[in-house]
Amino acid sequence: MNTDQIRQTFxxxxxxxxxxxxxxxxxxxxxxxxxxxxxxFDRQRPLNVLDLGAGTGVLSSLILQAFPSANVTVFDLAExxxxxxQRNLSAFRDRVTIQQGNFARDDxxxxxxxxxxxxxxxxxxxxxxxxxxxxxxxxxxxxxxxxNRDIVISPTPTxxxxxxxxxxxxxxxxxxxxxxxxAKYLAEDIPASVEDQLKWLREAGFEDVxxxxxxxxxxxxxxxxxxx
Ligand SMILES: C[S@@+](CC[C@H](N)C(=O)[O-])C[C@H]1O[C@@H](n2cnc3c(N)ncnc32)[C@H](O)[C@@H]1O
Numbered sequence: 001m002n003t004d005q006i007r008q009t010f011x012x013x014x015x016x017x018x019x020x021x022x023x024x025x026x027x028x029x030x031x032x033x034x035x036x037x038x039x040x041f042d043r044q045r046p047l048n049v050l051d052l053g054a055g056t057g058v059l060s061s062l063i064l065q066a067f068p069s070a071n072v073t074v075f076d077l078a079e080x081x082x083x084x085x086q087r088n089l090s091a092f093r094d095r096v097t098i099q100q101g102n103f104a105r106d107d108x109x110x111x112x113x114x115x116x117x118x119x120x121x122x123x124x125x126x127x128x129x130x131x132x133x134x135x136x137x138x139x140x141x142x143x144x145x146x147x148n149r150d151i152v153i154s155p156t157p158t159x160x161x162x163x164x165x166x167x168x169x170x171x172x173x174x175x176x177x178x179x180x181x182x183a184k185y186l187a188e189d190i191p192a193s194v195e196d197q198l199k200w201l202r203e204a205g206f207e208d209v210x211x212x213x214x215x216x217x218x219x220x221x222x223x224x225x226x227x228x
Contacts, residue, residue, distance in 0.1 A: 001188050003077065003102055006123050009188065010055070010078035017056050017084070023174035024181055025119070026167070027215055031149050032118075034213055035220055036062045038147055039114060043067055047113045050075060050139070052103050053120020057085035059149075063116070064092040073097045073109060104128050110139040118149045122191045129192060133204040140225045146206065147222035151191045154217055163216040194219045 013020070022028040036059075041047060047070040051060045054074035063070055074089070074096060076082050082098050089096045101107070104124055115136050121129055136146055154160040168178035194211045198221060201209045206223035213220040 001123075003104065006188070007077040010076075011080045014056065014078065014080035014084045017081070018058065018088075020176075021058075021119075023176050024171055025218065026170045027218070031213070031218070031220060032058060032062055035059060035116065035118075035147055035149055036066055038212055038220070038222065039063070039067075040145065041067070041113065044069060046070070048111055048141075049073070049114045049116065050108060050112045052108070052115060052117040053077075053123075054085055055081050055118070055120075057088045059116050059118050060085070060096070061089060061092075063114075064089065064095060070114075071095045071097070073099055075099045075101060075103060075108060077102055103132060108135060108139055112140050113144050115140060115144070115146045116148070117146075119151065121148060122151050122189050125190050126192055126196070129197065130200045130203070133197075133200050133206075137204045137206060137225060142225055142227045144225045145222060146201070146224075147212075147220065148197075149220045150218070151185075151189060152197070152214075152217055152219045153191045153193050155193060155195070160217070166216055191217070194221055197221060 043066060047067055049063055049070050049072040051072055051074045054060055054076050057074055060072045060074050064072055074085050079100060082100055086098055124132060154163045168182055171178040171181055198209050201223045207226050209223040211219055211221040
């Protein structure tokens with residue numbers, strides 16, 4: 001799938017996204033809360049934050065509430081996602097910068113203390129993920145934190161099959177058509193294993209590289225840029 005097709009998919013999803021996504025992603029709200037808890041900074045500290053593939057701004061909203069001195073750049077391909085995001089974050093508008101762009105190619109800025117991403121980086125191919133991790137390292141202040149919540153592939157084909165089956169059962173239990181969503185996943189997404197992504201983060205120069213949470217083919221992982 002090329003970038004225009006990905007953008008088109010999300011242009012059409014913005015209105016229903018917030019209601020739909022917890023039915024497709026197990027423990028979606030729990031993941032959001034854990035991601036917030038994993039941010040190690042003092043709550044009063046001024047923070048420069050980038051939300052990559054911010055969508056409707058779910059993660060940004062939690063950060064803006066919890067860190068009253070944080071400024072967040074929400075970065076996304078899809079204009080309709082960003083319009084919904086702008087509405088959802090209107091209470092914080094003085095602390096929000098909206099940036100439309102492609103994180104595979106466009107300038108993502110620099111000077112960030114925290115970069116978060118949710119369910120977005122799996123749209124890049126594996127060399128694209130590796131290049132992005134290097135650019136995140138360059139765009140971060142020393143001591144900066146990167147946290148990513150994403151869909152991943154399981155360690156073996158047998159486990160992949162088992163995890164996919166359990167994932168589809170979850171989708172059905174939420175009243176959604178798992179055949180439709182699973183076919184879309186196979187056609188559109190390029191997940192990598194947790195292990196490979198942790199390796200790529202180390203290669204980019206990060207430390208404290210770790211998977212913090214995992215459930216079937218979903219994970220939250222992250223790292224820190226060294227202080228020096
Ligand atoms: C599934 S939504 C995730 C929204 C939110 N981060 C979350 O965790 O629920 C993925 C978002 O990533 C954006 N996206 C995908 N590829 C992108 C790229 N190359 N550059 C910028 N945004 C991208 C899509 O437009 C979409 O809004």
